[in-house]
Amino acid sequence: QVQLVESGGGVVQPGGSLRLSCAASERTFSSLGTGWFRQAPGNERDFVAAISWSGDHTYYADSVKGRFTISRDLAKNTVHLQMNSLRPDDSAVYYCAADPNRDYYSDAEYLYWGQGTQVTVSS
Numbered sequence: 001q002v003q004l005v006e007s008g009g010g011v012v013q014p015g016g017s018l019r020l021s022c023a024a025s026e027r028t029f030s031s032l033g034t035g036w037f038r039q040a041p042g043n044e045r046d047f048v049a050a051i052s053w054s055g056d057h058t059y060y061a062d063s064v065k066g067r068f069t070i071s072r073d074l075a076k077n078t079v080h081l082q083m084n085s086l087r088p089d090d091s092a093v094y095y096c097a098a099d100p101n102r103d104y105y106s107d108a109e110y111l112y113w114g115q116g117t118q119v120t121v122s123s
Helices: 027-031
Strands: 004-007 010-012 018-024 034-039 046-051 058-060 068-073 078-083 092-100 110-113 117-121
Touching: 004 092, 018 034, 018 092, 018 117, 034 068, 034 078, 046 068, 046 078, 046 092, 058 068
Parallel strands: 010 117
Antiparallel strands: 004 018, 018 078, 034 046, 034 092, 046 058, 068 078, 092 110, 092 117
C-alpha cells in the first residue's frame, strides 16, 4: 500500500504559477510511475501529466504542454508538477496517482491515489 499526499494547491491569478507536490512515505514510490490528473466540477477526471519511475520519460496533455513540467525528486520521494502561465480553465482538483499498469494516460490504470488539492485560477 502506498499513501500519496498532495500539497501546493491554492488560489492564483491568471498568468501565475503554482508548484504541486506529491509525497509518499513508502520507498516503493520511487519505483512507480506517477501521474497527475484533474477534475473540475461537472467534468470527468482528465489526464494532466505523468512521469516514469526513472524520470526518463514524461507525458503531457496537449492543453498543458509548454506550461506544466513534471519532475521527481528521488531523494525526497516526491513528484512535483510545476504549473506556469495558469489559466482559469486550469482550475480543478488535482490528484496524484501512482503505479499505472501500462497506459500512463488512463486514470483506470493507476492503483494508488491521493486525496486531491484544489487549484483555483481567478482574478
